[in-house]
Amino acid sequence: MAGHAAQQAPRAIRYAALEQDGREDQAFDADPWQLGALLFTSGTTGPSKAVMWPQAGVNVWAAQNAMARWVAHDDVEYVCLPLFHANALLNSTWTAFVAGATVALTDRYSTTRFWSEIRQCGTTRFNSLGAIVNFLWTQPPTPQDRDHKVRLCSMAPVPPYVHEFEARFGVKVFTGYGLSDYCLAASTRLDDPAEKAFSCGKPRPGIDLRIVDDNDIELPAGQTGEIALRSHETWSTASGYYKMPEATLQARRNFLFHTGDRGYLDADGYLYFVDRKKDSIRRRGENISSQEVEAVLMSHPEVVNAAVYPVRGDLPEDEVGASVLLRPGSALSYQDLTRYCVENMSYYMVSRFLEFVDALPLTESGKIEKFKLKQRAEQRLSPLWDREAAGIVVSRASARA
Known part of the structure; x- marks a missing residue:
């Protein structure tokens, strides 16, 4: 930490003090293509993969992000997330450097x-990532909500109350789309129209971003x-997954990086x-x-927070399951929450299975580990409330009523 921040903050260490610790820096000579970092994916849908970034790549990432x-x-x-994840290490710390x-x-x-x-x-x-905003x-x-100097706040994903958040705390929210595997691909701008607040912005210069079907047809x-990427800039992508050559080839087939994410481009x-493709729910012929x-x-x-995931029901297809974290002391019932959902979403999206939890399993970077919730639900290790067993049937007719 340096400058005014070091003077004001408790437990602060000036960068100059680190330079004067009496130890000499070891000489290090590396080529730009040599391995510079192993960055682990978030692990929200399964075990994390180690992403190999070259020496030049981490600096290109930070420079692109800063611009x-x-x-x-x-x-x-301000950085409060763990530095072993790309968000805090590269998007925040290294970008600032x-x-x-x-x-x-x-x-x-x-x-x-x-x-x-x-x-x-x-x-x-x-x-800010994951549950922090909530x-x-x-x-x-x-x-004191506006008693600070913050002018910009990065969020992913952007919550439904983003405009109220900006008004309450006096900040401007921006967002983007990027991966530990491929750096920043799209970003919002300060002059974007308000109606685009829930987008990830436009692809940044140098990135060919396209939406493809299962056969890679645009x-x-x-x-x-699926969101697919191709960079036209040198050293702007990772080298692949560590000791996972088949996964590397599968992700980079047809000269495109396949993100495993579903999305669309508007007009x-x-x-x-x-x-996430692995989080998508297929129910009654509808993609949810x-x-x-x-x-x-x-x-x-x-x-306060919620995680939605597919649960295998009586029929050979997905049902919608949800684990919900309530405000402390809340008396909200499953029935009341179901009625709220019926009033605010398409009938086929309303969760059949619900549970109220004291905490949601999170990665160290604050993202929900949905695969754990899904496994627990399918193994019936958690007491899921079943809407249909409770006699509440949601259909097109009941939703209109």
Whole structure:
């Protein structure tokens, strides 16, 4: 940490002090194509894969990110996520270093300490993932909500209450689309129309982003398929997965990187993320986005966080399952939450199986480990409430009624 932030923040260490610790730096000579880092994927749908990034790649990633996200030398980036994940290490810390900005590192995320540390460090921007935004939003409003210097906040995914979040905390939210496997592919801009707030922005220069079907045929605007990428810039992609040559070849077939994500481009060229392919739910001939169902669940004032996943039902197809974290002391019932869903989503998307949980399993980077919830539900290790067993049948006719 350097500059004003080091003067204000407790437990701060100046970078100059690290340079004067009495130990000499070891000489290191490396070619740009040599292995520079192993970055692990989030592991939300299964075991994490180690992504091989070359020496030049990590610097190109940071430089591209700094330009796309308007990082300036007088910015102070607050980092509360673990540095072994690409988001904190490259999107925040290394990007700030490349831009000549200041980094304020804290031990770990804490809801109770978050805004006080933001103020103490003179933070101007921070990066938020997973449940952090929901935890901040569900705290009671205070007169200090806008007492800070933050001007930009990165979120992924963008919550349904994003405009209310901006108004309450006095920040501008931006987002984008990227992977540990392929760096930043798309990003929103400060001058984007308000109606594009829930998009991932437009593909950045140098990236060929297309939506393809299962045969890699490009789909027209508005149709959902797999997001596929091809970079035209040197050193802007990973070298592959460590000791997983078959997975590397499968992901890079036909000279495209297959993200495993489903999305679409609108008529204006904005990218919309729909779901992970492994999280997609197929029910009654309909493709259901778990993210869309989660957005409705989390729009309920009593819900803090939610995870939606496929559960095998009586028939050989998926049913919609949901694990929901409520506000402390909430008296919300399964029936009331189901009625809310019927009123706010298509009838075929309404969860059949529900459970209220004390906590959701999270990765170290704050993303929900859905595969654990799915395994637990399919093995009947958790007491799922069954809407149909409770006598609540949701159909097109009942939804209209």
